[in-house]
Amino acid sequence: MTHDLDTRFALAQTIARTAGAVARDYFDRRETLVIETKRDAQDVVSIADREVENLIRAAVADAHPDDGFLGEEYGLAAGNSGYTWVVDPIDGTSPFVNGMPNWCVSIAVLFDSKPVIGVIYAPCFEELYAAAAGRGAVLNGRVLTLDPSRTIRNAVTGIGANNYVTPAFVGKMVETLMDAGGNFIRNGSGALMLAYVAAGRLVGYYEPYMHAWDCLAGYCLVTEAGGWHHPFPVEGEQLTRGAPVLAAAPGAVDDLRRIAGI
Numbered sequence: 001m002t003h004d005l006d007t008r009f010a011l012a013q014t015i016a017r018t019a020g021a022v023a024r025d026y027f028d029r030r031e032t033l034v035i036e037t038k039r040d041a042q043d044v045v046s047i048a049d050r051e052v053e054n055l056i057r058a059a060v061a062d063a064h065p066d067d068g069f070l071g072e073e074y075g076l077a078a079g080n081s082g083y084t085w086v087v088d089p090i091d092g093t094s095p096f097v098n099g100m101p102n103w104c105v106s107i108a109v110l111f112d113s114k115p116v117i118g119v120i121y122a123p124c125f126e127e128l129y130a131a132a133a134g135r136g137a138v139l140n141g142r143v144l145t146l147d148p149s150r151t152i153r154n155a156v157t158g159i160g161a162n163n164y165v166t167p168a169f170v171g172k173m174v175e176t177l178m179d180a181g182g183n184f185i186r187n188g189s190g191a192l193m194l195a196y197v198a199a200g201r202l203v204g205y206y207e208p209y210m211h212a213w214d215c216l217a218g219y220c221l222v223t224e225a226g227g228w229h230h231p232f233p234v235e236g237e238q239l240t241r242g243a244p245v246l247a248a249a250p251g252a253v254d255d256l257r258r259i260a261g262i
């Protein structure tokens, strides 16, 4: 398992950089992209998302044909090696198509339903976040360790929202957080904001409903940096459903759990 994990950890980082370069190329000529909508007019997608996912699927299938693969754009292909890759080819498609740099490639790997690898690459910032179970988390090679003195009052919290699940609660959450002396930021990429929790830039991240491909890589990074996250159900069909997402640095766990009610 150790050797298998190391091989996949190295591959995930190589793929994230390659996929990120392809996505960056699309980003630089985004005026030419046809933007389509999914669940509502705020939920957008383009050929860039699909092509980047296809590229990652092909690279994983080539190296590990027995691994499972779940991606946002093309769904689940079951495997039988015990490993499943959970990938968001572009997280932050809204900033991507609107010309903002807050987007990333997010790659998680599960082994026997446990997230053992988390890699997030943000091409516009040239930042590669990488973590593997028991091996710690790094940002461009620098070890990430969360500072227990950071709280909701002396640091900022990320809050995300989409238009189709409980947007009203997000308003309530913002109000409660600010009443408690905190403040919030949203950059349009939940995966990248979870990486920012691991990097100590945000003290926590909450969103009422996200999918496995949005949060599992970030969760692995946060855990390995010394933070906490709400359990995300990945057994069987639960893997493709969504769930509430909350991650926090040690000094913000209790406050954010109380404010989010989970």
Ligand code: IPD
Binding pocket: 072, 088, 090, 091, 092, 093, 094, 160, 161, 162, 187, 188, 189, 190, 191, 207, 209, 210, 214
């Ligand atoms: C979205 C982003 C956004 C979050 C949404 C996600 P996408 O993912 O992470 O920040 O608020 O819930 O669906 O569609 O850009 O991959």
Ligand code: CA
Binding pocket: 044, 045, 072, 093
């Ligand atoms: Ca999407």
Ligand code: CA
Binding pocket: 072, 088, 090, 091, 092, 213, 214
């Ligand atoms: Ca996403």
Ligand code: CA
Binding pocket: 049, 072, 088, 089, 090, 091, 092, 093
């Ligand atoms: Ca996406």
